[in-house]
């Protein structure tokens with residue numbers, strides 16, 4: 008079988024594997040509304056509503072039907088892009104979620120890119136010159152990156168660069184509190200502080216992983232083999248990169264996944280209108296459809312990302328079984 | 331007489347700040363087109379000696395003394411750049427376990443092309459064409475397909491052939507083979523040894539061949555050097571060394587051989603004791619603590635290299651007594 012054909016069949020198989028995962032995700036999201044304490048209507052009903060009114064509303068929202076039927080209807084609508092209506096704002100959940108996802112994604116991608124770039128750089132240098140001064144510095148930085156509370160770091164950065172120096176805006180996603188994105192400097196400026204704050208996490212983890220990887224690769228016998236061919240340090244560098252790439256990229260992908268869902272604190276500190284911000288609002292306002300929609304979309308992203316990482320890794324590492 | 335391709339004088343290699351003396355005063359001359367085998371127990375310094383010829387021991391942790399001349403050039407004086415141009419082009423190495431010595435994420439073809447293009451300005455296509463020729467040369471079946479295989483996709487024997495092709499890619503004059511057959515099963519071992527012998531004759535290669543196995547050494551080499559605790563304790567033609575070993579250690583090695591030309595009824599004996607601690611060598615002969623013939627002077631001073639006959643020398647003061655100890659061997663062709 009040709010390499011292309013086998014790659015396609017792997018693709019098909021990996022995609023098939025995600026179907027049960029997706030279904031599981033949908034069930035959990037659906038169940039959320041019914042597991043949550045209290046009536047699903049508690050936030051729309053006035054506390055003194057009559058039993059008749061309550062019954063009527065339950066029927067309107069379809070909450071009186073059997074679960075399986077409710078799930079079927081909900082899933083069908085979700086597949087068609089209808090995630091219901093936000094109880095708090097009355098706007099379609101899908102529109103709100105996708106706008107927030109766009110904002111979060113942009114921030115997470117930038118933060119991961121910054122973190123990956125510097126993390127890989129530090130990790131490489133540290134792994135190459137193990138136990139040198141650079142190595143110790145890089146290790147200290149990565150420990151800092153992993154252990155510093157990021158909301159604290161965010162506030163420190165805001166105090167320095169926004170309050171004291173006035174170089175960058177402290178909060179928001181655009182000029183005048185606008186939440187609509189545009190690719191210009193006025194909007195990009197808003198992204199810098201939260202992205203840098205957020206990048207500290209993947210930076211630390213990527214640096215640690217890459218350092219260990221590089222040290223492990225350099226200790227392997229094939230590096231002696233490469234020297235014996237006459238390769239210089241530059242030539243050997245290429246081999247180290249190619250050997251480290253699959254694992255490093257997988258770590259980066261997972262970090263991106265965590266940043267997509269785990270940014271509530273940073274988004275709150277910077278009032279960044281992303282999914283974390285939205286989740287926060289949905290929880291405090293008991294806006295169940297919004298909560299449900301946001302979690303569903305985030306979970307889908309995570310599954311998709313894992314799929315991409317998996318496929319990339321298979322494509323990059325010839326040792327992973329392709330048959 | 332032409333100048334030898336390799337000339338090592340009083341080579342000393344130490345690790346761990348001088349505490350471990352892995353090689354302790356080795357002299358070695360190799361003529362052009364000659365093949366010698368370096369044999370000895372595990373840890374006797376064979377690989378370290380071999381790696382020293384290409385300066386492949388970890389530079390920062392290794393202390394090297396003495397002189398190494400290869401093809402008229404002083405290896406220890408080379409700059410990093412000169413060394414990189416020298417490795418692979420003048421000298422190349424075959425490793426014991428090609429699965430570990432090849433990069434797992436590049437195809438074997440890519441690795442050969444890379445070696446060729448490192449030393450010569452040729453197009454990728456031309457380099458690949460040459461890799462293909464090399465694969466035919468080392469008799470790899472369906473060479474086109476095998477060039478695109480990753481190391482783990484080849485069998486052990488095939489992998490070692492690919493490794494040999496890689497080593498020959500830039501037409502080196504000197505080939506260093508560090509136990510090239512130890513990881514292979516018996517029938518494949520013989521094929522690889524015959525291939526090496528054939529390549530050596532056809533290409534006029536000089537070979538230093540490291541092995542545990544005297545049988546393999548006789549197969550490939552004109553001359554054999556026996557190494558013990560970082561020193562060469564006996565050297566001579568393959569024939570002489572097998573028929574009339576004069577160093578008690580060589581004799582012990584021959585007696586402990588599990589198969590081969592031992593006479594019927596001869597007892598198989600292991601050398602008593604263990605190899606010495608390289609960080610704590612005795613002042614005299616390092617084999618003395620295990621030697622059945624050791625006398626007081628053996629323990630006092632380091633024995634000189636004694637010429638037993640024109641082409642055979644042993645680092646032992648009791649070669650005459652040793653002659654009586656030599657195993658009874660059937661005459662071989």
Ligand SMILES: Nc1ncnc2c1ncn2[C@@H]1O[C@H](COP(=O)(O)OP(=O)(O)OP(=O)(O)O)[C@@H](O)[C@H]1O
Nearest residue numbers: 345346352371372373374375376377378379388608
């Ligand atoms: N890079 C190194 N650092 C420290 N010690 C080393 C290093 N390389 C080799 N040695 C030591 O030098 C000694 C000789 O090792 P060498 O690999 O040359 O043995 P060998 O004769 O090739 O044995 P084997 O048959 O097992 O391959 C050993 O004691 C080994 O531990």
Ligand SMILES: [Mg+2]
Nearest residue numbers: 376377378508
């Ligand atoms: Mg060895």
